[in-house]
């Protein structure tokens with residue numbers, strides 16, 4: 001199809017090829033082209049964090065990245081956080097701490113928190129609040145999310 | 159941190175009151191939960207909506223021909239495609255305005271009444287084509303002067319939104335002259351003038367609050383398929399699938415049985431997804447295109463085209479005697495309804511003085527149309543605005559009298575038997591217990607040190623709702639139970655309903671498998687809203703479980719060949735009085751299919767006795783004298799939950815509501831340009847609280863059992879947004895020695911008041 005670009009990328013460890021229009025965002029490519037709908041759209045302008053993915057080791061709002069920028073990159077999404085062995089400690093901690101209500105913000109928070117805790121498993125409340133300030137949650141008031149991330153850090157250090 | 163969240167329990171149960179993991183949790187932490195926007199169907203088309211760029215304009219004509227000619231476009235619709243277009247005033251007679259307003263808010267016919275008002279929609283092979291096609295629709299607008307402020311809209315000579323709005327005069331008489339005042343109400347108790355004459359101190363002030371949005375992170379979305387046989391299937395993000403079914407059928411003038419609504423997982427609602435915007439439009443597009451159609455709102459469309467909570471103006475006057483007793487109180491409230499009548503001013507009016515025992519009181523309310531989106535419910539609709547005024551006036555009375563604000567409230571509190579200004583008498587309520595918990599709380603007892611700091615306290619009320627709910631429960635051969643319900647789960651209600659079912663059956667929580675289903679698959683169930691779901695759908699689950707128990711007892715009696723009266727159900731066991739015969743729930747479940755067939759318990763009910771909610775919030779703030787910025791240092795929210803079925807999710811409701819209230823108090827507002835255009839329709843400019851703006855939100859759950867529910871449950875979702883506006887304003891007032899009477903309390907408004 002004319003006008004489409006062939007992108008070869010790695011998503012959650014698997015080589016993935018897709019065709020997209022140059023104007024399509026990575027979020028749109030993940031959701032509508034590749035069919036991975038775990039990353040959510042809350043604003044499409046970089047202000048809510050629901051679409052957060054990890055791109056080559058950095059968290060990005062995938063609505064502000066073009067699909068073609070994933071060429072040759074490593075993309076890690078919420079779908080890759082749990083493994084065949086089970087949930088990641090952050091996911092377990094979110095469940096046990098009731099850190100989600102509607103859950104629409106949860107994929108973004110988990111991807112963002114994972115990047116923080118992998119680098120700084122002993123991040124304290126202030127650090128966590130600072131790190132997660134790009135992710136909006138309208139349901140929880142953040143209290144239980146922050147507690148869940150502190151708790152997950154403890155689990156990951158254990 | 160361990161004492162941050164306390165539960166003051168009167169009664170303990172086996173499952174109710176515990177904190178199990180929610181059944182839908184794993185799907186939500188792994189990205190597998192299916193929200194509306196995630197739906198994919200064979201041959202799915204994508205639609206976008208064209209919206210008015212003007213706040214007030216006559217629509218002379220709409221030409222869609224260029225859009226229809228664009229390659230990839232499959233259908234275009236306007237108001238001409240709605241049944242309303244073909245109906246005359248005579249056809250509709252008394253129903254004319256109601257039906258016109260309903261129809262016009264989906265697609266405007268003669269007038270666009272707010273910027274963002276839907277005027278046309280396009281379905282295309284992909285969303286980019288649909289978007290491009292919107293630019294090719296030619297709308298001939300005659301731009302009119304807008305009115306966006308509630309008081310301006312009430313003035314004589316204000317631009318009129320509706321030429322023929324059935325209206326009432328300021329004195330409550332039906333008048334012939336059109337106005338923007340859609341309704342007026344007045345309640346009286348005792349003799350207010352005499353009460354003021356007997357007071358030693360009087361405080362009277364005016365207050366305003368800005369329009370704010372519910373701010374759910376998931377935008378509205380809907381997918382519809384109008385099948386060749388006339389059946390319409392809808393998948394959407396809604397708080398009430400049966401409301402979508404009823405109103406879609408209504409506006410399309412078809413039978414409700416022709417519409418099946420499947421509620422997808424919902425990414426927040428807070429009342430704003432009781433109203434819906436897209437479903438009938440998607441259905442019309444689908445009929446034209448002969449294929450399923452999905453339509454999504456952008457964030458800007460959510461702000462400009464879906465319901466905010468009303469901006470308001472209020473005048474509050476209260477008097478007290480030197481003994482600290484309130485002698486009289488009056489309030490006048492004018493609420494913006496948005497483009498069509500129906501603000502929650504009635505709820506504001508009935509909540510305003512609900513925390514206070516009044517001998518003399520007067521409440522007046524005005525519902526006023528303005529050129530803003532039609533307001534939608536937002537968590538305890540109307541009550542936060544009223545409390546913003548009343549709780550500040552109470553605080554000022556305390557200052558004038560030199561009394562402690564908790565003692566003053568205890569001295570004037572409502573209790574069982576108190577009668578509200580508009581008539582109803584309270585049943586058993588827990589305001590005293592909440593106030594006592596506040597007085598005893600370490601937060602309240604610890605001194606607040608440091609300059610530019612202030613502590614605020616405020617109380618709040620919400621009536622809660624009962625309404626219809628239905629539950630079916632089927633026993634599986636392995637002893638688990640499928641629980642089928644119609645209540646959309648926004649914040650963990652699958653868990654709290656399953657807990658009540660498990661408690662009633664005397665089996666483990668994870669033996670209950672709850673599922674939310676479509677409107678064809680369960681009996682009538684009203685919205686998830688009004689703080690009713692854990693109360694009413696929980697109660698339906700209790701009754702369905704009782705039905706299961708009864709059938710299990712009958713089955714055991716028939717297996718044992720004994721009279722049914724000699725068999726009893728006791729904590730998950732079915733026993734004969736001889737004590738020699740017994741089944742566990744699992745044992746009997748295993749035998750059901752071979753001893754007469756499976757068992758399904760059902761219940762449909764419309765309970766009253768919902769039990770009112772009260773909350774008391776404490777907040778410490780620091781105000782930067784240089785910048786005027788307010789920082790929340792510490793926050794404690796106390797609330798009577800009756801019985802917290804799942805305390806973590808009750809705390810979550812309290813914390814979430816408190817933080818929305820903090821946002822309402824300090825940051826959030828629709829900011830309008832002169833021509834009625836919203837200037838800040840993104841999350842960057844409409845600034846909701848982030849994790850960085852807040853401390854932990856400490857909670858105390860007080861449990862004063864609601865006698866109207868088997869486990870004493872009261873709704874909890876709404877009242878937590880009521881106190882924070884005033885609590886924050888009181889705290890800022892004490893930090894600055896100024897009364898801040900307009901929301902939001904921005905750095906600019908603080909500087910203006912203090913410099």
Ligand code: FES
Nearest residue numbers: 043044046049063
């Ligand atoms: S959707 Fe990407 S930041 Fe909101």
Ligand code: FES
Nearest residue numbers: 101105137138139
């Ligand atoms: S849980 Fe609903 S937005 Fe975070």
